[in-house]
Amino acid sequence: MQHDLYDILKKAPQSYWLTPPEQPDYEKLTGDLSAEVAIIGGGIAGITLAYLLYKEGLRPVVLEANRILFGTTGHTTAKITSQHDLIYDRITTQFNKDFARQYAAANESAIREIENNVRELGIDCDFKPESAFVFAREEANIPKIHAEVKAASELGIKAEYVESIPFSIPIKAGVRFDNQAQFHPRKYLLALAKYIAEKGCSIYERSPVVDLEEADGVYTLKTAGGSKVRARTVVIASHYPFFNKAGMYFARLYVERSYIIAVRTREEYPGGMYIGLEEPVRSLRSQMSGEGMLTLVGGASHKSGQAEDTRAYYRALIDFAARHFTVEDIPFHWSAQDCMTLDGLPYVGHFTSDMPGLYVATGFGKWGMTNATASAMLIRDQITRGRSEWEDVYDPSRFDLAASVKNMVVQNANVAVNLVKGKLEPLPEDEDLAPGEGKVVERDGRRAGVYKDEAGKLHIVDTTCTHMGCELNWNSAEKSWDCPCHGSRFSYDGEVIEGPAVRPLNSGKSVNTFAKLFKDEF
Numbered sequence: 001m002q003h004d005l006y007d008i009l010k011k012a013p014q015s016y017w018l019t020p021p022e023q024p025d026y027e028k029l030t031g032d033l034s035a036e037v038a039i040i041g042g043g044i045a046g047i048t049l050a051y052l053l054y055k056e057g058l059r060p061v062v063l064e065a066n067r068i069l070f071g072t073t074g075h076t077t078a079k080i081t082s083q084h085d086l087i088y089d090r091i092t093t094q095f096n097k098d099f100a101r102q103y104a105a106a107n108e109s110a111i112r113e114i115e116n117n118v119r120e121l122g123i124d125c126d127f128k129p130e131s132a133f134v135f136a137r138e139e140a141n142i143p144k145i146h147a148e149v150k151a152a153s154e155l156g157i158k159a160e161y162v163e164s165i166p167f168s169i170p171i172k173a174g175v176r177f178d179n180q181a182q183f184h185p186r187k188y189l190l191a192l193a194k195y196i197a198e199k200g201c202s203i204y205e206r207s208p209v210v211d212l213e214e215a216d217g218v219y220t221l222k223t224a225g226g227s228k229v230r231a232r233t234v235v236i237a238s239h240y241p242f243f244n245k246a247g248m249y250f251a252r253l254y255v256e257r258s259y260i261i262a263v264r265t266r267e268e269y270p271g272g273m274y275i276g277l278e279e280p281v282r283s284l285r286s287q288m289s290g291e292g293m294l295t296l297v298g299g300a301s302h303k304s305g306q307a308e309d310t311r312a313y314y315r316a317l318i319d320f321a322a323r324h325f326t327v328e329d330i331p332f333h334w335s336a337q338d339c340m341t342l343d344g345l346p347y348v349g350h351f352t353s354d355m356p357g358l359y360v361a362t363g364f365g366k367w368g369m370t371n372a373t374a375s376a377m378l379i380r381d382q383i384t385r386g387r388s389e390w391e392d393v394y395d396p397s398r399f400d401l402a403a404s405v406k407n408m409v410v411q412n413a414n415v416a417v418n419l420v421k422g423k424l425e426p427l428p429e430d431e432d433l434a435p436g437e438g439k440v441v442e443r444d445g446r447r448a449g450v451y452k453d454e455a456g457k458l459h460i461v462d463t464t465c466t467h468m469g470c471e472l473n474w475n476s477a478e479k480s481w482d483c484p485c486h487g488s489r490f491s492y493d494g495e496v497i498e499g500p501a502v503r504p505l506n507s508g509k510s511v512n513t514f515a516k517l518f519k520d521e522f
């Protein structure tokens with residue numbers, strides 16, 4: 001049975017959220033313009049912020065590199081919850097109770113904000129109130145669950161200690177948060193985008209911003225197509241910040257990839273949203289689809305660009321699902337990429353202290369629905385009122401060095417290795433490639449990435465990442481070139497799928513020399 005289920009991996013990954021409804025095409029920016037506020041990134045943070053600023057009387061412009069909502073927002077588990085693993089006891093202990101209070105208020109407010117927007121605009125997006133659970137399978141972690149119940153309750157969150165969950169997963173303890181929710185993120189955000197576009201806000205797709213300069217308090221954004229956008233207020237909400245001339249974000253963010261399968265089961269889903277505490281982490285929620293109820297099984301993460309065989313992570317989720325459910329079908333499987341910060345709290349607010357008017361929202365960890373919505377509310381308040389009551393805990397310049405330096409060393413130590421690894425290591429002799437496979441090859445001191453498509457055509461790219469020069473690895477499940485340093489991803493023919501890189505890989509004619517070197521090999 002499990003062997004048959006693995007057959008789904010022969011299909012290309014497809015996120016359930018990116019199935020119909022189709023979305024309208026927003027035009028590509030051509031020509032120059034000036035804006036009150038320019039928002040870079042059309043994911044949940046950027047679109048929500050544009051909506052909130054419109055309600056404050058502003059007319060922001062959104063610049064999206066590809067299609068809006070097709071990045072991390074289109075690949076999430078879409079849990080709307082303030083329960084982010086066991087975070088409240090950790091913030092209270094690692095920072096202070098005031099930070100924990102701010103974080104709880106921000107994320108609880110984000111749940112209510114989404115709920116209010118759904119109601120006000122009458123959005124049909126499968127919004128459904130649910131309880132959220134973190135469960136521990138090991139006895140040694142029972143005290144941590146008790147501590148979280150206590151910490152969250154003291155912050156005003158309705159948290160309960162539980163001893164079981166309605167699955168065949170043996171647990172020792174758990175914590176339940178009530179008044180949480182789930183939804184279809186793209187349906188929700190498409191409605192916000194349509195609303196603001198009809199009211200005169202501009203959304204541009206396929207308009208990647210590749211540079212940012214400041215003069216006399218005005219920022220000039222340059223797009224890959226040569227257009228310029230001038231604005232005194234700019235928000236970088238592009239998941240991983242593309243701008244690396246200030247702020248050192250590349251040294252204090254790392255990127256993780258995790259996996260989701262959508263399973264049709266014989267058992268009825270009992271309700272609720274769940275996540276395990278111990279490795280390997282497993283996450284569960286339901287989603288009603290046009291063809292019945294789906295159980296979304298998530299987990300199995302690794303640092304982006306640093307897995308030998310990414311299909312193994314899907315297989316682990318399939319095994320888990322088959323152990324705990326009678327699996328009838330797995331119609332969708334996909335993966336997501338998340339930006340992680342060194343101390344586990346997002347970076348939201350002023351990009352740096354000496355670039356007034358420039359804001360950032362990044363590092364939401366795996367909790368982007370509420371953290372992104374809270375970020376939009378926070379930056380709205382900073383832009384329109386000068387400050388936010390949550391800005392201290394999210395401050396990108398907070399740096400509790402005691403908490404972060406150790407992490408910085410651990411998480412980014414391998415970046416330097418990856419910068420040079422591919423260039424110095426001898427590569428094995430090439431073998432023939434099967435259709436649908438890719439690999440890094442080397443001849444005469446030249447290194448290149450080669451992918452053979454199903455028709456047998458070779459696609460050859462230069463595997464040096466256009467962000468900061470790390471060497472890319474082949475991702476067999478997603479058929480992409482992934483960067484092990486900061487998580488940029490490129491299609492098999494070199495187009496940017498995910499930043500921070502903004503420029504495509506050298507490929508096609510520009511690597512003709514590689515093509516000549518390799519053409520006799522396959």
Ligand code: FES
Binds near residue numbers: 466484488500501
């Ligand atoms: Fe930074 Fe590739 S993403 S070097």
